[in-house]
Amino acid sequence: MDIFGLQVSVGALVGKAVMLAVAVVAALVVQRVVVRLMRRALDASSLPSASIFINIVRVLIWALALLSVVEPVFGFKPDAIITGLGVVSLAVSLGMQDTISNLVSGISIMLSKAVQPGDQVTVAGVTGEVTDVSWRSTTVRTRGGAVQVIPNSVLSSTALTHVTDWTVGCCTVPLVVVPGADLDAVEAEVRDVVLRVLEGQLDPAFETGVIFTAFTAYGAQGEVQIHVLPGVIFSAAQDAVVRALTGRDWLANAL
Template sequence: MVALDEPLPYIGVTLFQLLSALVILVVGYIVARILVGVFKRSLKKTKLPPLVIEFLGRFLAILLYIVVVIVALGAVGISVSPIILGLSAAVGLILGFGLQDTLTNLAAGVWIAALRPIDLGEVVEVSGQTGSVSGIGLMSTELKTPDNRVITIPNKLVWGSIIVNYTRMPTRRVDVDIGVAYGTDLDRAIKLAMDLMKNHPQVLDDPEPSVVITALADSSINLQLRAWAKTEDYWAVKGDLTKGIYELYTKEGIEIPFPQLDVHLRNE
């Protein structure tokens, strides 16, 4: 019969050390399960999503299991210092790579909060996405589109891209493009467009509206109506002027041409 304090053949540890390690593993596993259960029940009382709670619970369980294994290895006389150092280096490397984007997003969030290139409720174009700002967090920014979709953009992409803020200024210029046929009386066409803008109740007198010739295109002379309006009236004014100039030119007999292609056939 082998004594408890005598080393076992081939493995070099005593029976007492082996039994101690086994007890530590069993008891440690049970205690870890209990602690993880208590931890998860506590988190369920908060507003954290179930997915986050499950992730944090599994992370804590892994940490506790590692601690139990290290303690069990120490009970059988194995030096755990190299193991701890190795695990520390591995964990540090993993966290370094894993937290790199997290820290970048956090720093970008601080800059956004400090300099405020965007604010809640503003309509912006960020990283190729357009919508009203519905949330600005430490890690990400949320945009809500006109069709009620929510777009979440990491803060590093918000801070690192060109930001177009459509509603920061109190007024905006409304541009409406329209083409008239060659041979049109341009002075008359411009006067009609000016009268349309000046008679619109939401078009501002200062700055004064204007009409400019933007191009001599293949099939038309392109005009652009430029009217200033309050930012909140932008789309209403744009819709009214677009519809109004079409109806007015049609009524006054001013031709709005469409692209045309002349084909000449030759008989050999």
């Protein structure tokens, strides 16, 4: 009986080993097929860092394979394991709320393609070019060279503005022209000054504009719209124009 019992025990052990091997092989085959199909679909979608979807699917496949053999091979009931994992997941989620929020927001942003590298945006008071969109944050580089890392949870809950090519390089200089001045002559003079002091820094795709928008007690109020090339700091361009215009006889003292 002991020998027979030993033979039965060995037979059961072999059966469990075979069942486990079948589950592993099946998981490997399913993983290979599913991952290959997902790579094709994700590559076509042009999603950045799309490998996270593949990793999530891999975890799910192996989790299902483990649950399918955990009772017949290891003698544990799947219900107990699922309950334990639920408790652990709850504890982890409470301690990683911000990370999970950023992750979910990142997936939403990437799937909707609301923001992509190369976009010019204004978000959370920051205007610049999106240089990277990851699962936790989005990186924006301002024209001054500063790099702002914005959590995806903030990005998804804050108003986002896509900036046009006309707007992204435009800086303005306010001015007030004395009553009776020839506004056309003022416009021509301002254009000449801007071309001279900002030579090599202006964007050739756009002309310098001089727009008058209101009348005040001091004269006609307007602004100079200057379009500069990437890398040119707005404040430096504005400073150069203001210095060059200071002292003009048509310029009101209210400037």
